[in-house]
Amino acid sequence: MKENFSRRQFIAASSLLLGSAALPASAGTNTDNLLSTWLPPDRIAKLRVALIGTGSRGAGMWGRDLQRNYSDQLSFVGLCDKNKGRLAFAKQYIGTDCATYTDFEKMMKETKPDLLIVCTMDSTHHNFIIRGMELGANVLTEKPMTTDEKKVQAIIDAEKRTGKQCRVTFNYRYSPHRAKIWELLQAGEIGELTSVDFHWYLDTSHGADYFRRWHRKTENSGSLWVHKATHHFDLLNWWIESDPETVFASGSLDFYGKNGKFRSDNCRECPHTSNCDFYWDVTKNKYYKDLYVDNEQYDGYKRDGCVFKEDIDIYDKMAATIKYKNGVQVSYSLTSYSPYEGYRIAFNGTKGRIDAWIEESNKSNNADYDEIVLYKNFGKRDYIRIPHGTSGHGGGDKLLQDQIFLPNVPDPLKQSAGARDGALSCLIGIAARKSIEEKDVIAIRDLTDIDLQSKKPYQNML
Ligand SMILES: NC(=O)c1ccc[n+]([C@@H]2O[C@H](COP(=O)([O-])OP(=O)(O)OC[C@H]3O[C@@H](n4cnc5c(N)ncnc54)[C@H](O)[C@@H]3O)[C@@H](O)[C@H]2O)c1
Known part of the structure; x- marks a missing residue:
């Protein structure tokens, strides 16, 4: 039977591992009892959460919002991103003192999270969903779950193989x-x-x-x-x-894309700003400047790419x-x-x-x-x-x-x-x-x- 996925079930699972008090007779039918009597008041078992992909969505909705609104229920144990500058910014933006990693395997093995949240670029989701489940975590992934049918099949197979679950955040x-x-x-x-x-x-x-x-x-x-x-x-x-x-x-x-009359690489370096309807100054948005502009040196990613680039x-x-x-x-x-x-x-x-x-x-x-x-x-x-x-x-x-x-x-x-x-x-x-x-x-x-x-x-x- 697949391991269940809710917070109370995570808590149940982690408390069992920690050898806590036996499950009361009412547990399973009355979740109020389960939470109030099973968890000793002096030891609040929190969901151990790791996050991969500390970009806009990761640092915001699945980072800072969770830290602010659900810190009685969970604590971050690890953050990971391939861009170390964005990672460092996200850590302080989220307001956590947990460890940060650019190596996903290392994060998973050192922090052993109950839950892995996946917020990377879509085509990479499957790698982290599958490996996360293999390394013992349940997974919460941003949409889209993945991008082609082979990756879909691989995720479905990994769920069956590991007994872990992947929840998709269809907000x-x-x-x-x-x-x-x-x-x-x-x-x-x-x-x-x-x-x-x-x-x-x-x-x-x-x-x-x-x-x-x-x-x-x-x-x-x-x-x-x-x-x-x-x-x-x-x-x-x-x-x-x-x-x-x-x-x-x-x-x-x-x-x-190719339909534009002119183009550049990105808005900040564009000679056509005065006659382009799509000119946009990314530096005016502080969150985007902190996340992307200030960390271009690490991966070369330009958040204000030209909408008429021919590679679209x-x-x-x-x-x-x-x-x-x-x-x-x-x-x-x-x-x-x-x-x-x-x-x-x-x-x-x-x-x-x-x-x-x-x-x-x-x-x-x-x-x-x-x-x-x-x-x-x-x-x-x-x-x-x-x-x-x-x-x-x-x-x-x-x-x-x-x-x-x-x-x-x-x-x-x-x-x-x-x-x-x-x-x-x-x-x-x-x-x-x-x-x-x-x-x-x-x-x-x-x-x-x-x-x-x-x-x-x-x-x-x-
Ligand atoms: N549900 C919604 O309404 C909603 C809204 C926005 C974004 N999203 C989803 O959230 C995800 C992230 O979107 P975003 O807007 O935050 O993008 P983003 O570009 O701001 O962030 C992606 C982050 O992942 C990191 N990353 C990419 N590949 C990686 C890898 N292989 N290893 C480690 N880190 C890697 C990047 O460095 C970046 O920090 C996407 O899948 C997107 O579809 C969902």
């Missing part, structure tokens, strides 16, 4: 707006779901940012089909509650038709040079339809709620207002962290996601890439040995 599932959609679908408000129209727009600020960074190369990010759309495909898999079966896609690079090989315009095992079909698109950021989605069912949209960058919209419209085929329409969440990603980031690190946070909306969920969201994007290359429909079952189900199995990670 998008936790936004209250998307959670409400899940509830309406589950309640059968539109009858049987038959199709979904899902269109995502990245604007000329956030969207352009993918083309400035390492994300601009497929070998690093798997392209936006994987790096970005893994979020969207995971939402679809969760809402539709079925596994994807086939993908047919098209895409091209129409706007960024990811698509900036994408569309796909996805068919699910339960018969639902999806029309999906992603545009990365839109005047506004957000999405529009519609769920069509046998008894009605749900329309929902978000305009994240619409400054003229002062409303403190997002709306969903629920239509009945032969009845009234309801407008449902969802108050904005306060933390990052529509309020999802904090809810996700609470569920992972606080005791007794249930999962009624089935939001926790494991390696199988991580795999299937990546595989839709990987299939889309292949579909464009091969000009053919790609069957998901041909990519790995995952047994596809008409009703998606719930990966309860608690």
Whole structure:
């Protein structure tokens, strides 16, 4: 049986190893008792956490936020990054006195963490997920879990082989707006779901940012089909509650990269700043200056790369038709040079339809709620207002962290996601890439040995 993954289970496991008091009879059924009586008040067993990848996401959400908000539950035992300057900055930014490493193996062997958090460049995740599990840790990885089907298979195999678990941080599932959609679908408000129209727009600020960074190369990010759309495909898999079966896609690079009239290596060295709409001074953002600019000497990485560089090989315009095992079909698109950021989605069912949209960058919209419209085929329409969440990603980031690190946070909306969920969201994007290359429909079952189900199995990670 696989080792379970929640904080209380980690504590249970580490306390057993330390030879603490025997489990009370109520343990396993009453977690309040388990926490209050099993752990002696003078010895708080904390989750031992190591972090690889101390960039923006690692130092911030999975570094400083954890240190500030969950230090009763966990303590950092090691930080690792290949850039030693960024690593040193992250250590003080997070506010931990734990050891730092540029050698991952050394960190794992010396610190023996219960949990490894993976926040490196996407194409490297699998190395740390697999080796982390082999060296005895459970793993929490940032999305996308990985970037090609061979790496997906290797992670699934490593999970089986080691008995450890890999949880994927799908924060998008936790936004209250998307959670409400899940509830309406589950309640059968539109009858049987038959199709979904899902269109995502990245604007000329956030969207352009993918083309400035390492994300601009497929070998690093798997392209936006994987790096970005893994979020969207995971939402679809969760809402539709079925596994994807086939993908047919098209895409091209129409706007960024080779399409620009002029270019440079990066904004700071560019002779075209006065007539480029994308000129951006990275040094004005203190966090980015501290993380990247001040540490370029160690790896040469420029955070303000030119969006028109000719080495950009990811698509900036994408569309796909996805068919699910339960018969639902999806029309999906992603545009990365839109005047506004957000999405529009519609769920069509046998008894009605749900329309929902978000305009994240619409400054003229002062409303403190997002709306969903629920239509009945032969009845009234309801407008449902969802108050904005306060933390990052529509309020999802904090809810996700609470569920992972606080005791007794249930999962009624089935939001926790494991390696199988991580795999299937990546595989839709990987299939889309292949579909464009091969000009053919790609069957998901041909990519790995995952047994596809008409009703998606719930990966309860608690
Ligand atoms: N869930 C979300 O909403 C969300 C948001 C942002 C980023 N992310 C994910 O977080 C991850 C990190 O993104 P980021 O924006 O922090 O990128 P980043 O470039 O700021 O940080 C990546 C860090 O990993 C380090 N690194 C890369 N390869 C390494 C290796 N082989 N060994 C050791 N260190 C290595 C880099 O030096 C850098 O410090 C990505 O996978 C990204 O998809 C998720």
